[in-house]
Amino acid sequence: xxxxxxxxxxxxxxxxxxxxxxxxxxxxxxxxxxxxxxxxxxxxxxxxxxxxxxxxxxxxxxxxxxxxxxxxxxxxxxxxxxxxxxxxxxxxxxxxxxxxxxxxxxxxxxxxxxxxxxxxxxxxxxxxxxxxxxxxxxxxxxxxxxxxxxxxxxxxxxxxxxxxxxxxxxxxxxxxxxxxxxxxxxxxxxxxxxxxxxxxxxxxxxxxxxxxxxxxxxxxxxxxxxxxxxxxxxxxxxxxxxxxxxxxxxxxxxxxxxxxxxxxxxxxxxxxxxxxxxxxxxxxxxxxxxxxxxxxxxxxxxxxxxxxxxxxxxxxxxxxxxxxxxxxxxxxxxxxxxxxxxxxxxxxxxxxxxxxxxxxxxxxxxxxxxxxxxxxxxxxxxxxxxxxxxxxxxxxxxxxxxxxxxxxxxxxxxxxxxxxxxxxxxxxxxxxxxxxxxxxxxxxxxxxxxxxxxxxxxxxxxxxxxxxxxxxxxxxxxxxxxxxxxxxxxxxxxxxxxxxxxxxxxxxxxxxxxxxxxxxxxxxxxxxxxxxxxxxx
Numbered sequence: 224x225x226x227x228x229x230x231x232x233x234x235x236x237x238x239x240x241x242x243x244x245x246x247x248x249x250x251x252x253x254x255x256x257x258x259x260x261x262x263x264x265x266x267x268x269x270x271x272x273x274x275x276x277x278x279x280x281x282x283x284x285x286x287x288x289x290x291x292x293x294x295x296x297x298x299x300x301x302x303x304x305x306x307x308x309x310x311x312x313x314x315x316x317x318x319x320x321x322x323x324x325x326x327x328x329x330x331x332x333x334x335x336x337x338x339x340x341x342x343x344x345x346x347x348x349x350x351x352x353x354x355x356x357x358x359x360x361x362x363x364x365x366x367x368x369x370x371x372x373x374x375x376x377x378x379x380x381x382x383x384x385x386x387x388x389x390x391x392x393x394x395x396x397x398x399x400x401x402x403x404x405x406x407x408x409x410x411x412x413x414x415x416x417x418x419x420x421x422x423x424x425x426x427x428x429x430x431x432x433x434x435x436x437x438x439x440x441x442x443x444x445x446x447x448x449x450x451x452x453x454x455x456x457x458x459x460x461x462x463x464x465x466x467x468x469x470x471x472x473x474x475x476x477x478x479x480x481x482x483x484x485x486x487x488x489x490x491x492x493x494x495x496x497x498x499x500x501x502x503x504x505x506x507x508x509x510x511x512x513x514x515x516x517x518x519x520x521x522x523x524x525x526x527x528x529x530x531x532x533x534x535x536x537x538x539x540x541x542x543x544x545x546x547x548x549x550x551x552x553x554x555x556x557x558x559x560x561x562x563x564x565x566x567x568x569x570x571x572x573x574x575x576x577x578x579x580x581x582x583x584x585x586x587x588x589x590x591x592x593x594x595x596x597x598x599x600x601x602x603x604x605x606x607x608x609x610x611x612x613x614x615x616x617x618x619x620x621x622x623x624x625x626x627x628x629x630x631x632x633x634x635x636x637x638x639x640x641x642x643x644x645x646x647x648x649x650x651x652x653x654x655x656x657x658x659x660x661x662x663x664x665x666x667x668x669x670x671x672x673x674x675x676x677x678x679x680x681x682x683x684x685x686x687x688x689x690x691x692x693x694x695x696x697x698x699x700x701x702x703x704x705x706x707x708x709x710x711x712x713x714x715x716x717x718x719x720x721x722x723x724x725x726x727x728x729x730x731x732x733x734x735x736x737x738x739x740x741x742x743x744x745x746x747x748x749x750x751x752x753x754x755x756x757x758x759x760x
Contacts (some may be wrong), residue, residue, distance in 0.1 A: 297324070410604065421564075
């Protein structure tokens with residue numbers, strides 16, 4: 224399927240991969256290993272994806288570095304992490320190391336955005352337009368753009384009038400941002416806000432934190448890399464891979480083994496303290512029923528609230544920082560290093576914008592209803608247009624002129640989170656309906672890419688040029704995704720993982736909440752049964 228100059232409907236590439244993050248790097252490598260011609264497109268100037276753009280001070284992974292990497296015997300033992308939870312510069316260096324080890328650098332066009340992709344059923348290929356004015360064709364289009372890549376843009380009145388500098392955590396500038404001695408405002412206290420705030424406080428003359436909704440945050444309990452632990456993993460990488468894809472989230476985080484009600488209050492508190500000291504997302508699974516039982520959840524939530532009260536010296540500030548409106552874990556749990564301690568500093572002021580909302584940005588700062596704050600720098604930590612943002616920006620069209628999300632007005636519809644009907648040969652890596660952001664994302668990318676690579680080999684071996692999920696399979700899987708999330712407390716809380724229908728307020732949970740282990744078992748069964756649920760032509 225490569226250029227041979229003999230066919231007027233020439234296909235330039237077998238596969239075009241969009242994105243040069245962890246998923247894109249591994250995809251280009253795997254497809255090349257299968258003997259396919261591959262082009263990678265990346266709007267940024269280098270590898271890294273989310274870790275290229277999210278270079279704000281304090282940016283750090285919230286999955287242990289030992290497993291937030293390519294669990295692949297080809298390269299695992301050649302890289303040693305310095306910390307249990309690696310910081311952005313080290314992750315970016317790792318992804319560049321991996322790109323070179325996998326020999327994919329020469330396959331990429333950087334600073335090049337896909338501006339459109341048109342499916343042609345007469346040739347079973349996509350014509351892909353690029354921001355440099357050129358176009359290519361490809362049999363298969365793989366979107367490895369990630370689910371948290373399209374930044375949510377600030378939309379505050381008066382921003383164009385601001386005479387200082389403003390930046391976004393999700394697209395932090397490559398050039399140095401002056402922080403020392405500045406008056407800085409941070410708007411947003413989600414995951415990126417929780418990470419950047421302690422670092423800015425160390426540099427700023429004055430730091431104002433504008434908080435709309437308090438978020439639960441737990442300590443990472445970060446530490447230097449454990450050499451013995453690393454060596455154990457490196458000696459048995461393939462076994463570790465099989466172990467991880469057999470877990471709920473693709474990590475070795477301990478999970479609850481009993482319901483809260485089956486334990487005494489003393490046992491509950493002891494286990495909670497053990498998980499607190501372990502650090503990270505283990506607080507999401509102290510009890511087996513905390514994600515679905517409000518009483519069990521409240522025990523965990525109150526434990527974390529007490530920790531905030533013990534840490535923040537000013538009781539009034541502590542109460543503002545304590546979430547009370549939603550269960551713990553029903554929004555993404557933040558993992559921090561010194562977040563709550565930051566509010567004990569004399570140069571940090573917390574502004575509750577629910578009580579005193581922001582009215583506009585002024586030439587010299589931020590005007591709330593009751594006050595005005597003069598600042599030199601505004602940092603927007605607003606998160607992402609999750610799941611569909613990058614897809615919508617890519618302008619992918621089928622023969623009817625439809626885009627993939629056009630029929631998702633009541634929530635995403637996919638088969639396995641990999642494909643959607645009406646769009647042949649279009650794969651969405653870690654897409655809606657897969658474990659996606661609920662699991663170790665690099666592991667999820669690897670698993671998806673290997674599934675896609677094997678499917679393309681199956682197609683070649685059987686003389687197929689088109690693959691698409693059946694309506695029946697997509698309907699069944701979409702219903703299964705909904706059922707897996709039906710008892711979650713999270714389903715009733717406003718957060719980026721929940722699609723809410725405006726007419727009747729019905730809700731769809733976007734990722735697959737049944738666990739990575741069950742998901743992998745299903746995809747393995749689909750593959751073993753000749754890709755049951757997919758139609759070929």
